[in-house]
Amino acid sequence: MALIVQKFGGTSVGSPERIRNVANRVLREKARGNQVVVVVSAMSGETDRLLKLAREMHRQPPERELDMLISTGEQVTVALLAMGLEALGHPARSYTGAQVAIQTDSVFTKARITNIDEHRIRADLDAGRVVVVAGFQGVDSEGNITTLGRGGSDTTAVAIAAALQADECHIYTDVDGVYTTDPRVEPRARRLDRITFEEMLEMASLGAKVLQTRSVEFAGKYNIPVRVLSSFEEGPGTLVTCEEVNMEEAKVSGIAFNRNEAKITMIGVPDCPGIAYAILGPVSKASINVDMIIQNVSEQGKTDFTFTLDKSDFDKAMEIVKRTGTELGAEKVEGDCRVGKLSIVGVGMRSHAGIASTMFETLARENINIQMISTSEIKISVVVDEKYLELAVRALHEAFGLHQGNN
Amino acid sequence: MALIVQKFGGTSVGSPERIRNVANRVLREKARGNQVVVVVSAMSGETDRLLKLAREMHRQPPERELDMLISTGEQVTVALLAMGLEALGHPARSYTGAQVAIQTDSVFTKARITNIDEHRIRADLDAGRVVVVAGFQGVDSEGNITTLGRGGSDTTAVAIAAALQADECHIYTDVDGVYTTDPRVEPRARRLDRITFEEMLEMASLGAKVLQTRSVEFAGKYNIPVRVLSSFEEGPGTLVTCEEVNMEEAKVSGIAFNRNEAKITMIGVPDCPGIAYAILGPVSKASINVDMIIQNVSEQGKTDFTFTLDKSDFDKAMEIVKRTGTELGAEKVEGDCRVGKLSIVGVGMRSHAGIASTMFETLARENINIQMISTSEIKISVVVDEKYLELAVRALHEAFGLHQGNN
Incomplete structure (x- = not known):
């Protein structure tokens, strides 16, 4: 039995119908006999809707209050996904970042994770439940809600995988993996089966925006294998992992x-x-x-x-x-x-x-x-x-x- | 200097414009030299929107997840109101029910408040801030988000007033007070200046739906004077309070x-x-x-x-x-x-x-x-x-x- 952390972004959970698709995908992973923790973003469009409300209240909204506001986006998604899993007959439980103690510093709107207490998640997993955690958010030492900034849900997923010593962290995106280069420029571009953390960092920060840079740093630091997969089609994706001997063959990856x-x-x-x-x-x-x-x-x-x-x-x-x-x-x-x-x-x-x-x-x-x-x-x-x-x-x-x- | 707890319902905070009106009203109370805690409901329509999403996921959504979902409604309002107060130049801070430790039992969707830790609110008030608290919600002993059921925001306001030993709890509604009877039936019906908790309970449970029954029980138990006021017009409203000698004059109140x-x-x-x-x-x-x-x-x-x-x-x-x-x-x-x-x-x-x-x-x-x-x-x-x-x-x-x- 492996422990898998899955992460789905805003487009993948953009409607009740799509959340149901995510629930099905989660249960396919469960059906393989694995324990699953799911991290989700806000439904696409929701964060923008909330930011618009904020700007109607204040030209430069205070950042603490901004985090209080936009963190509701992920909270809605986790509850809906847990309902979707229960509707398919599988026990599930949703959590905010604060509830599973995703501790961060107090730099509102771009906080950094300092610690995660995995006990609550572990207890639910041991009880056979799927655990659904709100991405992008945490809580500071004074109990204020914080958010992690752009692409923060990727970081949440990797950090939880690290805390739980998960076997793999699966990041579902709108592409089916990492390519040797942009297929729109070179049609013969090929999906890579694997790539190292360092290569991924160079690829990502140079414009191949598949994974958020901080999440890759985190994964590399704690050596968490990350698999980039498509939300919409089946496939093995690309495994981002530490350098291995057989990778020496590849002189240039991308x-x-x-x-x-x-x-x-x-x-x-x-x-x-x-x-x-x-x-x-x-x-x-x-x-x-x-x-x-x-x-x-x-x-x-x-x-x-x-x-x-x-x-x-x-x-x-x-x-x-x-x-x-x-x-x-x-x-x-x-x-x-x-x-x-x-x-x-x-x-x-x-x-x-x-x-x-x-x-x-x-x-x-x-x-x-x-x-x-x-x-x-x-x-x-x-x-x-x-x-x-x-x-x-x-x-x-x-x-x-x-x-x-x-x- | 008095300590006043104000509560505004969903209609009063139904749009950014209306939330700005609430902010102005809060600051008028501050300008009288009083400390103010504000309790707000979800923006009108928001709870229904969330319940609709829930029903699209599950015919009978699990109640724990339902509370997780709909509690986001008040969280949005508190953040927006705090922004609105800051935009008017006044320091404010918003809190969820969990953050100010509104402890409840674990009866999801109709939880009862067991305890409130007033320290955090008190510290903000002493620092000159307006404190904005999400109504209708709390947290159980295991850290799960709970909601208090119908009219729960009134109960939150009164419970906070009791915990802080506030001087008065102001409940803003769409009527300007409690009347001797329904003015639609008897045009000469008159607004009462004051009424006792017991009378209010009899009036409320008999159909004069101004205040939620539980909140009146709570107010009576802890002897918190509650004032029913209109969100839309100025006026003294009706003070719901304990029996006083000069009330003996009134044989029948309503x-x-x-x-x-x-x-x-x-x-x-x-x-x-x-x-x-x-x-x-x-x-x-x-x-x-x-x-x-x-x-x-x-x-x-x-x-x-x-x-x-x-x-x-x-x-x-x-x-x-x-x-x-x-x-x-x-x-x-x-x-x-x-x-x-x-x-x-x-x-x-x-x-x-x-x-x-x-x-x-x-x-x-x-x-x-x-x-x-x-x-x-x-x-x-x-x-x-x-x-x-x-x-x-x-x-x-x-x-x-x-x-x-x-x-």
């Missing part, structure tokens, strides 16, 4: 890309301590998130400093950086919002030489100029003209044999 | 009546021990509530036994009682569903003779036949042909000078 990048370069700025902070400090103060940061070796005491950011922040950031450039005595500030970023990701890179050169050779053959390069242990990212982005993805998918299923 | 009565009589039944149970046992087993019960002295070992009940249960009850009549050897069973009940209520009756004779004389003068009479310490009830009910109300209102304001 290609992530992001069209929404822009880059800004400060040219000929004096290369002295504190220069990076002098440039990025004002940007960060304006609440603009920076992605890649590159500074090459300096010549004659001067250096060029480049960073990328979201296209939507480009104009605002250019203005700030130009002002900083003048203050710092930079030669000039240049920007380009017609770029895209592409990354090849794979734990195999660690032990396989030549991955980078294959990448660069492939891009050269297609006549695609590489504007920036940045690497980490398991990924190589390049920035190219956005018009070549999709061509680059397809060429690299081919070059690394990703559609052939070496994974 | 006239309650109920059109929905029917009566059933078993004639010539052997007068022996256990006969009342033999007749009413089967009725009660069929979940039929009985109102008045009258048995007169017996003649020659035989007696007549009469009871009244709701018109809607008449046919079902007649069938049962006829069967019982045959078993018991009664002469016959008669029924009439065209009757009405009328009661004059007043603590003054205790010390004033002649109230009953004035009542009977008045009805005789109007040629209204009295079919049944039943009395308690502070009320006299009669059953008459339903077509004379309104005439009787008006005649008695006049006879006892109720429109003249001796109260």
Whole structure:
């Protein structure tokens, strides 16, 4: 008998009919002889409805009260799902985050889980019940209701799986797994049977938005195997797990890309301590998130400093950086919002030489100029003209044999 | 500085606009220098919306899950009201029933309050905050969410007022107080400035549905003055309080009546021990509530036994009682569903003779036949042909000078 934690998002529980489908899916897992804990989000549309009410009361609603309000969304879903399971003849019990003691800090609207008391859930499981827990929410040390921020239900599921030492955590989504790249760009993109936590992190934070980044970090930290599955069709999905020996075969697991990048370069700025902070400090103060940061070796005491950011922040950031450039005595500030970023990701890179050169050779053959390069242990990212982005993805998918299923 | 508990029902908080009105009213009470705790119900329509969802999941939803579901209604309102108060520049904090430890038994959907821990509320009040508490809900000893059943928010308000030893509990409704009788029947009916708990209980349970009976019992038990006020207009309302010396003046405070009565009589039944149970046992087993019960002295070992009940249960009850009549050897069973009940209520009756004779004389003068009479310490009830009910109300209102304001 295995213990499985299942998580269903807002679309999967968007109507009584869909909640009934979820109930059936839960009971199929039970029928395999497993114990099941289900984590659910608010019905799709419900959180927006509540936020609209909040904005009618207050232009900037107090965050404690916002959490009090929107946490009702998941509470409705857990009760309805428990009813649905009971209607199918199976004992079930629903819980809010507070009731199963999902302890968090007090950072309302984006709290972090600090502890979960698994005793109550365990007792219900031992009594043969399905346990239905509200995702996205917790309770702070003073008993205030908190919410975990965007994608928080994934994190709830993984955290409960960790607390219960579950065998697997199943995240049901609208895709049937993690792909080597976006199938809309490369039709031969292939579903991966498995991927490591680290690769998943690189894939997810780079735009393959299947799993919430924090939930993957959590899963990696506590080594909880996470399976990404489709809510709508049957299939094995993709297992996200820790690195295993037989995974060494795969040099590159997937290609992530992001069209929404822009880059800004400060040219000929004096290369002295504190220069990076002098440039990025004002940007960060304006609440603009920076992605890649590159500074090459300096010549004659001067250096060029480049960073990328979201296209939507480009104009605002250019203005700030130009002002900083003048203050710092930079030669000039240049920007380009017609770029895209592409990354090849794979734990195999660690032990396989030549991955980078294959990448660069492939891009050269297609006549695609590489504007920036940045690497980490398991990924190589390049920035190219956005018009070549999709061509680059397809060429690299081919070059690394990703559609052939070496994974 | 007084401590006031205010309670607003579903209609008063039915939209963001109305919740803003409530916020303004709360702050007017604060502006008088008082501390305020506000208890609110779910927005009107919300509970029905949730019950509809529940019925789509389960024909007879499990009651624990039903409470989990519908308790979200009040949780939404408290958060929105706290936002509304903050938007007006006043610190406020919302709480669920569980958070302020409104302990109840575990009888889901109709739980009873066993204890309230006032410390958290007190701390917020001392910090100058308005405290907004979800009505209608509590938490049992195992941490399950419970609801208090019909009119439960009134009970929450009174229970909190008792726990905090509040100076007054204000119940805002769609009427501006308690009247001597229904103004739709007697246009000269007058708002009472004050009424005792006992009178209020008799008035309420007899059909003047302003306050929930349980909340009045609670208020009487802990001696919490309750003021019935209008949500929509200013005014002093009616103060429900314990008996005071100056109330002795009022012989009769009001006239309650109920059109929905029917009566059933078993004639010539052997007068022996256990006969009342033999007749009413089967009725009660069929979940039929009985109102008045009258048995007169017996003649020659035989007696007549009469009871009244709701018109809607008449046919079902007649069938049962006829069967019982045959078993018991009664002469016959008669029924009439065209009757009405009328009661004059007043603590003054205790010390004033002649109230009953004035009542009977008045009805005789109007040629209204009295079919049944039943009395308690502070009320006299009669059953008459339903077509004379309104005439009787008006005649008695006049006879006892109720429109003249001796109260």
